[in-house]
Amino acid sequence: MFTCNPCNRRYDDQASLDFHLLFSPCHAHKCGSCSKYFTSEADLIAHAAEAHHHAFECKPCGQVLNSRDLLRVHRESNLHERMTNSPVNAFFRSWPNFPFHVQLPPHKSWEQLHMFYGWDDQAPEYRAAWIRYQDALASEVTIWFGDVLDLESWQKLCRAVGIDPLPGTCADGYMAIRNLYVNLIDLIQWARTGRVDGEVKRWKNNADLFEYSIATRRIFERDVTANDKPNVVLRHLTNCMLPR
Ligand SMILES: [Zn+2]
Ligand SMILES: [Zn+2]
Ligand SMILES: [Zn+2]
Known part of the structure; x- marks a missing residue:
């Protein structure tokens, strides 16, 4: 049972x-x-x-x-x-009659949207919506992790996974999360809900993170460093944490 x-x-x-x-x-x-x-x-x-x-x-x-x-x-x-x-809220609120629940993690809202419209996975509407969804996720990361000074970004990331004490310099920050693997949708959701420190699950390596991301459909496929000036944290996230 x-x-x-x-x-x-x-x-x-x-x-x-x-x-x-x-x-x-x-x-x-x-x-x-x-x-x-x-x-x-x-x-x-x-x-x-x-x-x-x-x-x-x-x-x-x-x-x-x-x-x-x-x-x-x-x-x-x-x-x-x-x-x-x-951008994630704007995306989900742009669909007529779709009952968007702002507290749900983005990947759950996506599943609900998918079901609400009954899209076939091969349908052009589905592909177009998926691209807009991924665009929104990429902008969302920047909103929560990309617009602060570098040290603040490192500290925020450390808070998300419960690293204590927080790094005092960017170099310390890099050392602290060098071997850290986290799902970007988990990170986004943590930031969006203003949750307590240390709630974001860490993975031992990229293979484990990838398996988890696929199995739970927490899929983020954009390259966030494509922005003009990605900060160090976003660069790091993209280098070793994106399931590809
Ligand atoms: Zn229940
Ligand atoms: Zn109550
Ligand atoms: Zn408010």
Whole structure:
């Protein structure tokens, strides 16, 4: 038996459970305070108001805050600004009637979009959408990891995978993550949700990372160094972390 822990549903095999995790509306809206899942945004807000006495939601980001003051602070944060300008959000919101859930990782939203339109993998619409999706992912990496000074980028990357203490110089940063393999979609999702440090999974080598990326469809196929001035971190990511 395969059980979905958050909602206690049982499945005969892993594939059915995976399908449920990916597409069930049960997993569309998660309460940030108690990790319960809700099928609609309205239900989540009603739950938060009753159970936690907070229902201050920032729609563009999908963040639920404890108080009006925290919401105001959030609205002035880098996180909010970047979520508002997010190319991934713009891409998914550009599809008429598609119910985009901003908190889902991009590869899950892509699967849902694929299913929503019922595209055949060989269809020209599918190929065109895939290219736009990959463009959006590439721009997204730049938004979260590419527009800060180099040392900040190294430190952010170190925080993502839980390296402590943080490097004090770029050279230290390079040494710290020299043998680091991470999936770029995992990195993007970590940055987008403003999660705690050290949540991004590390892989021992490129082969393991590749296998994981393909199996979980966390596929990122753009060369982010094609930008005018890629910073050192993006260069490093592209050199050794991209599944190709
Ligand atoms: Zn479930
Ligand atoms: Zn809750
Ligand atoms: Zn916000």
